[in-house]
Amino acid sequence: MSKNLLARLSLIALALTLAACDKSSNAEEQAPLATVRVETIEARPLTISSELSGRIAAPRMAEVRARVAGVVLQRTFREGSDVKQGDVLFRIDPAPFKADLDSAEAVLRKAEANAFQARLQEQRYAQLIDDKAISGQEYDNARANARQTAAEVAASKAAVERAKLNLGYATVTAPISGRIGRALVTEGALVGQNETTPLALIQQLNPIHADLTQSTRELNELRRAFRSGQLQQVGQDQAKATLIQDDGSLYPLPGKLLFSDITVDPGTGQIILRSEFPNPDLDLLPGSFVRVRLEQAVNQQGISVPQRAIQRDSAGIAQVLLLDAEQRVGQQPVELGTVQNDRWIVTGGLKAGDRIVIEGLQHARPGEKVQIDDTPLPLAQTTGQ
Numbered sequence: 370m371s372k373n374l375l376a377r378l379s380l381i382a383l384a385l386t387l388a389a390c391d392k393s394s395n396a397e398e399q400a401p402l403a404t405v406r407v408e409t410i411e412a413r414p415l416t417i418s419s420e421l422s423g424r425i426a427a428p429r430m431a432e433v434r435a436r437v438a439g440v441v442l443q444r445t446f447r448e449g450s451d452v453k454q455g456d457v458l459f460r461i462d463p464a465p466f467k468a469d470l471d472s473a474e475a476v477l478r479k480a481e482a483n484a485f486q487a488r489l490q491e492q493r494y495a496q497l498i499d500d501k502a503i504s505g506q507e508y509d510n511a512r513a514n515a516r517q518t519a520a521e522v523a524a525s526k527a528a529v530e531r532a533k534l535n536l537g538y539a540t541v542t543a544p545i546s547g548r549i550g551r552a553l554v555t556e557g558a559l560v561g562q563n564e565t566t567p568l569a570l571i572q573q574l575n576p577i578h579a580d581l582t583q584s585t586r587e588l589n590e591l592r593r594a595f596r597s598g599q600l601q602q603v604g605q606d607q608a609k610a611t612l613i614q615d616d617g618s619l620y621p622l623p624g625k626l627l628f629s630d631i632t633v634d635p636g637t638g639q640i641i642l643r644s645e646f647p648n649p650d651l652d653l654l655p656g657s658f659v660r661v662r663l664e665q666a667v668n669q670q671g672i673s674v675p676q677r678a679i680q681r682d683s684a685g686i687a688q689v690l691l692l693d694a695e696q697r698v699g700q701q702p703v704e705l706g707t708v709q710n711d712r713w714i715v716t717g718g719l720k721a722g723d724r725i726v727i728e729g730l731q732h733a734r735p736g737e738k739v740q741i742d743d744t745p746l747p748l749a750q751t752t753g754q
Contacts, residue, residue, distance in 0.1 A: 405729035412721040415671025423581035427572035435561035459541040470532035477525035484518035547573040613660040673712040690726035
């Protein structure tokens with residue numbers, strides 16, 4: 370083969386190679402851009418909530434006890450029912466107390482008779498002393514006897530009142546209105562012997578309290594934010610509470626914050642916050658474990674992003690995909706607060722006007738350009754934001 374032929378073949382091969390490269394580069398330049406959906410960050414007032422754990426507690430609770438000693442004759446209530454203040458719950462054998470009352474009344478009548486006689490004697494001696502018929506000592510004795518018998522009458526009246534009270538205590542009534550639990554004694558039981566025997570427990574269930582715990586660290590962070598002006602405090606009467614039941618569902622009736630305790634538990638470093646919820650159907654029972662989302666502050670320039678827009682790198686740092694003016698993708702680390710309504714509250718890393726990728730994150734690569742999908746979102750997704 371001649372040298373000229375070899376040279377021609379080499380030129381042809383080089384031309385084919387260059388043409389293939391041109392086609393490859395043109396194909397790369399004409400490759401379609403990844404399509405993403407973006408959200409423009411807006412600063413708006415955001416309520417800062419804390420999700421706290423606690424337990425349901427009855428606002429009023431009364432332990433019914435026997436105030437006198439005796440044998441229980443009758444239980445008059447149905448266990449687990451609602452009772453009103455003053456309803457009869459138990460009847461204790463009243464016979465001994467009726468006898469004590471009769472005895473006290475007899476002693477009173479005797480004391481009143483003695484007092485009557487002493488007053489008459491004092492009146493007669495008062496006339497005789499004027500006529501010098503008796504000595505002054507005799508008159509003084511008559512006056513003292515009259516006062517002594519009057520005191521005995523007063524003491525006897527007090528004994529009668531005490532006997533009436535004991536007789537009344539034999540009929541045990543409800544001290545408060547509420548739901549009564551199981552009876553702690555049965556008919557025939559001897560109660561109140563040398564101690565006040567518990568008979569039953571009454572609890573008020575509507576409205577009901579949820580006692581929550583919050584760490585002092587979280588409270589101090591909120592106070593610092595209030596002082597710096599970053600957050601505005603929600604008034605105690607305006608602080609809304611949403612109860613999350615033990616199965617994760619939301620309690621349908623909203624509550625409110627009643628007060629925050631002023632004493633820190635030295636063992637846990639936490640304080641108690643008490644909230645109140647309506648409980649008309651008695652769905653909330655004392656002792657139940659619950660979580661409560663409590664509104665404690667407002668950020669007037671708050672920023673939030675959808676949960677799906679957050680990515681995390683290998684170190685666990687939260688970040689979002691940020692678009693620049695040329696629609697080129699960049700990674701932006703962010704600082705996150707709490708989640709509210711399926712959105713993360715962002716405490717640092719973003720500002721109003723930034724555009725972040727919320728859909729198509731798997732196709733958007735840092736440093737590459739993307740095209741934006743401006744078609745309207747479905748109603749379900751727009752309301753979720």
